[in-house]
Amino acid sequence: MNRFRRETLLACGLVLLLFLMGTMAASATENGNVLRLGLQSDKFTQMNAFVLPWGNGAVFGMTHIPLATFKPDLDTAPCLAEKWEVSSDGKSITFHLVKNATWHDGKPVTAEDVAFSFEYWKKIDKSDARGNWYGSYLDHAKVIDNNSVELVFNESVAAVTLASQIPITYVIPQHVWKGVEKPKEYNGADALIGCGPFIFEKFDNDAQIAYLKANPNYFAGKPAVDAIEWHYYRSLDTLLLALEKGEIDAKADYYQPVSGIYAADLVKADNVDLIIVPDIGVPLHLVFGFKQYPTNTTSFRQAVSYAIDYQALLEMIAAGYGEIPGKGYNSPALPGFDTDLPKLEYNTTKAKDLLNSSGFIDKDGDGLRESPDGSKLRIPITPDTKPQYVRAAEVISQNLRKIGLDVYVESLSSDALKKKLWTDRDYCMAVRYSTPYANLAGDTAAEYYVDLPGMFGTCKDAKITGIVNEAIRSKDIDALSKSRRAIQEYVAEEQPIIALIWGDAIYPVRTDRWVGWTPMNGYGPVNYWSWFSLKPK
């Protein structure tokens, strides 16, 4: 009995193994002139221009394009609009469109479509940054002639709009979206019709791959890439493993550079290169809450800034890919970066001195400092839920304990965290990050620490709120640069927020099938310009 059963089982096993190996051979497919990209941070849900990942698509410039797009150095370049004029009072912009742009279904792109797009962005949900901006500042969009549109604002925000909003606001066809009340729920087959260099073909739900093909009628010429396959991967590890194995050529996520801790393994792989660009976002920062004591005290915040070991954090969180930040917070890649400001310093003596002179002394000899009035001091540090922020918070709390401050890491459920960070805002110190968009905006990332309508901070100091309000209403780029310097100087002095790392933005690509990526500051190699500069090897 035993032998017979054992033998049959063995035979079955062998047959199964052979079968599987046969299927393996059959699965090897031909490559052709197809660019394979990997997606990880947003999952494919609806094939709809307003739903992620397509909703962030303006930077990629695949199916939908904006009037003007970011240049590789984050300046503004013409795209759907070939030129524009900003009015002298800074309250309106007139865009002149290219003459031969068409939608993917053949219809021509007109000024009406553009005007419709902006009015549409204005009324759709305020939870989108664009909706919020146009809802607050766009008065109306006016069709001047078949190829010209004027955007009229109710305040002098034209310059800032051009610098930070226009490149992320893509134009949509009026004939598709006109009657649609709830854009995110629309599931029509034409929900991805745009006028960009690529046309959406189909989506394989089982394999989680979106297929796009080059638009032969694109007004700036057919892209060098014939077709794109956008593969979704659930975890970063699987995506990077697939990249190393050659299943995909590059990673295409909206602002998701790969952390330095993966770089070591990636450089070892054959045919994988790391494209490193200056990062415009700040991958790790510490923001103070002004609703709590003692973080509302300048000398305390300055002391904290001297107590953090930035070099160690750099090594732990970014595996050394980056540099110690400056006191001004914003990264050197930002247009308008203030080069005169000093770097942050790790100096426990200065930290202790500042605390001592401000009255934070250990009176009862337990090794922990009390506040000047003698009451016990126990300060929570609240990290975002992702592991790297929790780890950073752990390290910082250890740093602060070394100078005698009783700091502990507060780990909250996601709901409680959101409530604390956005609604109640009663945190002492929060560990998070800022996106390129936030830094490029008029407020230059002040939204994280300033308490103004539509912003997320707690500081009400009239000095900074004044500067921020001015910055948003800059009449032109020069005025914006001036305001940005003023903001950075304030931050260096008062330290309402401390950048913890200025990272390199690392984007891995394969080198064996495609060459000629055009890397963009902050956002990496997968962007509008690469479609025309890439060549098959």
Added chain:
Amino acid sequence: MTERTGYLARQALRYAISLFIIVTLIFLIPRMMPGDPFISLLGEEVYYRSPDLVEQLKTQYGLDQPLSEQYLSYLHNLMQGNLGYSFHYSQPVWDVISYKMKWTIVLLIPSVILGAILGIVMGSLAGWQRGSGMDAWITSLFLFIYSMPHYWLAMLFVLIFAFYLGLFPLSGITAGGLEGVQKLRDVLWHMALPVFVLTLFGATYNFFIMRSSVVQVSGEGFVLTARAKGLAEREILFRHVLRNALLPLVTVIALDFGFMVSGALLVEIVFSWGGMGTLVYDAVLARDYPLLHGSFLVIACCVLAANFLADVLYAVLDPRIRGGNAA
């Protein structure tokens, strides 16, 4: 006959009550948790961004109504198959779940069957030869597998067989662009590792039950009689012992479903298999509560159905429940 139907009717009633309680629990949990119940219902993505949207949706969801009215409309929605709307997926919850559920079932059915077979075979071997060297080896092996965290073992498999040896794909259900038979083979190839891991764990569970069942039965009187009659060992094992030992196992296979669902959840995540496991995980990460609650309801229903099936099988097979006849 009537005894059997009576038994089944009682069980059906029990399950109905269970279902009712589960449904009510899902209604109550978000409203009982500390913090704003509204976050729990909508997921925070919507909540912290836009206060107007929140107000609008509050009335839409009837959260300004008294609790009893909310409960009634909740039940009403459920009966119409409306599980709510997932903000994360921009689709109705039911649409998302029905698509993913089928892939979990694709994974579960072969695993449950193979796990049962493996467990039965190994368990009866070990139980029949209890105390021998073979029993010691097999039992130790299964004990060790039982002790391992599912997902850790699954991760090791991915690393060894998929990445280093390249024998199997790293993740996913299928590579793109295939149709028909080719697609079927591709899916089978992707299924191989996850099914293997799930089978192993299912087998351990069944192994122990089968083993103790066989051990128990082989200690009973009729086996001694059979031996005394001079029957061959193999005949005794098959004809007498297995038939009696199999009965509890039949119900266990159906119950396996409930146990395997939890195991499948974790294994799916490791293999990036697009089924309920990854759905629940993503819903947790995104705190998309409508999706999370909907998934739980569907999973609970499936488990209840599987249990009921087990009861039906038990009633059919167990001679003691037949109308009047003794074993």
Added chain:
Amino acid sequence: MSEFDDRFRANFELARRSARKASWPVLIGLTLLSLFFLLAVFAPFIAPFDPWEPGRPFLLPSAEHPLGTNDIGQDILSELVYGTRISLFVGFFAAFVSVAIGTLVGLFSGYLRGAADEVLMGLTDIILIIPALPLMIILAAHTSPNIWNIIIVIGALWWTSTARVVRSRVLQLREMPFVEAARGLGAGDAYIVFRHILPNTLQVISAKFILAVAGAMLTEASLSFLGLGDPLQKSWGMMLNYAFSRGGFINGYWWWYMPPGICISLAVLSFVLMGFGLEEQDRRELETSKL
């Protein structure tokens, strides 16, 4: 006299042989468990570093750091040693909570019978059916991630199998003559339950307890892996979580993700072996008593 001697010696031999045969799993399990127990109790003396002290990250195994360091430079070996504490703690407490509840329910249900029995058993059946892990995920997602919530969540869902088993035993016991005798002497229900019945269910309870600890440890590991664990505790499950989410997997740092998994397996194995071994021993006793 010699006949008695012979029979005594024969029985003793039988008992000793069967005791020795059945006890290998229990012995191994006990040894493993004591090892972990010692690790937990003497952690500060055994661990070479303070596991909370950050240092140079991602160091390879060396003489100074036998298992290297993790992503924030903490010594992995020390983390492992201290992790024993949390993992055992969660295991024991969660098991204790679930077994305590289960025992109480089983005792009352089995002894009182009638309506109380129906209701309690109905409740048990219902909770038994609810798929545990998904519900735990939901509860954990709603509450804040700390170690006590996890213990409560596990305890709240697992008492059911203990309850059933205790109830069966109580049903058996309550018919026994010594219970009737106690009742005849005028003893109250509570007295009988706690003084007579409970001690006799201990064998059944301890078997369940042992398996519950094993299960609780595995569940905590699963919840931590899903990101629902307490991120501030150094449990083995949390170590695995960080190893996988902070690049340990893809960079091939097997010294980071293998040891915690092995420890979980061995710790769970020790309990499972004991449970299994005790069950075998029971059966053997039952058999020898039949003869």
